[in-house]
Amino acid sequence: MVSIFLRSLLFNILFYPNFVFWAIVALPTLAMPRKALLRVANWWAQSNIILMRIVCNIRVEYRGVEKIPTGPLIVAAKHQSMWETISLLHFFDEPFFVLKRELLRIPLFGQYLVKANMVAIDRSSGARALKQVMRRAAEEVKHGRQFVIFPEGTRRPPGAPPDYKGGVALIYADCGVPCLPVALNSGLFWPRRTFLRYPGTLVVEFLDPLPPGLPRDAFMTRIESVIEEATNRLVAAGQAEQAQLFGRVPAPVKA
Secondary structure, three states: OHHHHHHHHHHHHHHHHHHHHHHHHOHHHHHOOHHHHHHHHHHHHHHHHHHHHHHHOEEEEEEOHHHOOOOOEEEEEOOOOOHHHHHHHHHOOOEEOEEEHHHHHOOOHHHHHHHOOOEEEOHHHOHHHHHHHHHHHHHHHHOOOEEEEOOOOOOOOOOOOOOOOOHHHHHHHHHOOOEEEEEEOHHHOOOOOOOOOOOEEEEEEEOOOEOOOOOHHHHHHHHHHHHHHHHHHHHHHHHHHHHHHHOOOOOOOOO
16 A cells, blocks of 8 residues: 555656646647647547546546547436546547636636537526526537536545436527536545545446437436446446456445
């Protein structure tokens, strides 16, 4: 565990200078088309994956990549870690996320978010915020973009009971495009509320897309069942690997 602590410390020391480096590299993209910025963001994401492998002994495996549809899409992903907010960018041409409006106030970083045309909302607005997301999502998807959404709304540690929100079904119905479910076990390796990074194989699995037009209740039942079933399988495999690597499975952070 001492080795894990030291490796995690080194990773975090390198993570922030790495972010600053790519933020500087991206400066010219503020005067370029949006795709230029997204390309640099993807390079930044890939550099973090390399750091994870070299420093923390975390390997990343992607499954089901061939199932990713082209064109406009809703991507409904399990959310266990900050990792997927960075690293899912790689697989989509024009991805966009929902984010807290406060992030736009961060110097330079906020300008990049505006340039990338992300959807910034005031979470305290409740139903008004959901309507804003639905309107913007439909607009962006109609322009061929891929909307990456976390149906539970916030990070949930591995093993926590699922808490899917109905907003994803409303957005799905409003956009009228396929929905790609995504399962993962990132919370075992990059847990929330701690700087520790645990070794092992982080797996992302793209599941069979759901066609547009499903009834709301059927969609919610299907999206939760397929994501949770696959996620539980990936988490169990990851925990077994961790038990072999360092003798025990880290206790999950409470929700």
